[in-house]
Amino acid sequence: MGAETVSTRRGGLVGFLVLYGTLYGAYGVLSPILPGFLAMRGLDSGAIGMLLAAAGALRLVIGPLAGAWSDRRQAARTILAASLAAASLAVLAHLPGIGFAQLIGPALLYAAGTAAPAPLADALALAAARGGAAFQYGWVRAAGSSAFIAATVAAGWLIAALGLAAALWASGALFLAAAAASLALLPSDRARSVAAGPPWRGFAALVALPRFRLTVLAAALVIGAHAMHDGFAMILWRSAGIPAGVAGLLWSVSVLAEVLVFLLAGPPLLARTGLPAGIAVAAIAGALRWAVLGATVVVPWLAAAEALHGLSFALLHLACLGLIEQTTPPELRATALALYGTLGLGLSGVLATLASGLLYGAFGAQAFWAMAGLSLAALPLVPGLRPR
Structure with a gap:
């Protein structure tokens, strides 16, 4: 057996x-x-x-x-x-x-x-x-x-x-x-089916859960703050005279950090700190990352900032999924994850991208400070994520 x-x-x-x-x-x-x-x-x-x-x-x-x-x-x-x-x-x-x-x-x-x-x-x-x-x-x-x-x-x-x-x-x-x-x-154990009725009832049941709402909002703030990096980091680095090959390596550092946190560092770190603290770590790491991009184009500092992607994205995602598992009923899990992906990751990214274009056009690299502030805005939500 x-x-x-x-x-x-x-x-x-x-x-x-x-x-x-x-x-x-x-x-x-x-x-x-x-x-x-x-x-x-x-x-x-x-x-x-x-x-x-x-x-x-x-x-x-x-x-x-x-x-x-x-x-x-x-x-x-x-x-x-x-x-x-x-x-x-x-x-x-x-x-x-x-x-x-x-x-x-x-x-x-x-x-x-x-x-x-x-x-x-x-x-x-x-x-x-x-x-x-x-x-x-x-x-x-x-x-x-x-x-x-x-x-x-x-x-x-x-x-x-x-x-x-x-x-x-x-x-x-x-x-x-x-x-x-x-x-x-392989088929998994079946969760209890949701009663018949319109889909909005499941949405309403999830939105009524305070910790779920705060999880999605925290994700929206921290992930939304990545929008300026995704849209304008390469433009900033190339305009500063950083060669394309070096800029590509900087981007690769962030991907490698993401993989390492997903694969090795993230689960034991969250087991030690707790899921709400993981959200706080991700928000602080994101704010530090965007502050560096707003302050300098020195390559070693940029490489260190890109390595924070493992915390600002991968650790955040692991913590959010753990909180969704804790706070939502199994029979609504796919709905909860779809709302998290749509609102916490998708819609927030679209809105932040629109704002990033205006901010970067007006302030250049200094606009990354606004993204640092957006990431830090998730910190006041952390106490509400703790179990009661």
């Missing part, structure tokens, strides 16, 4: 490693090149912005609805597989398209297909991990982060050898592989 348990645990871990590797690998191949592909197919910057905005708005609707439907029907694996298959079809449907009218359909299908996979995969992984008794969630998330950066590098080689369309073929194939991997996951 013991050997069977170990075998089951290993099989479950391997299945999630494959799922996260293919899922985030598909994102890594496509994300950096999609705007360039759209431009090559006749879209100007305004049309690209309109298309991406429409796709983002659709994700905000589809993500929570998919999570609620998954909880109601106990069909997370099925919905995840269907979403990933739709994403694969949507990526490949971009290939013959030319102009806005032909590309808006594939873009919206891609948005619908990619709205739910991340929170649904997290819901399945957390259930299978059994609070760390089977495996650590951070292990599979580290595999996803590693696959993302490896796929991004591989996309450059693919495009150089075979052209831009090769990256879309590769991404479509990886999404399809992720769909197959999701169906191959």
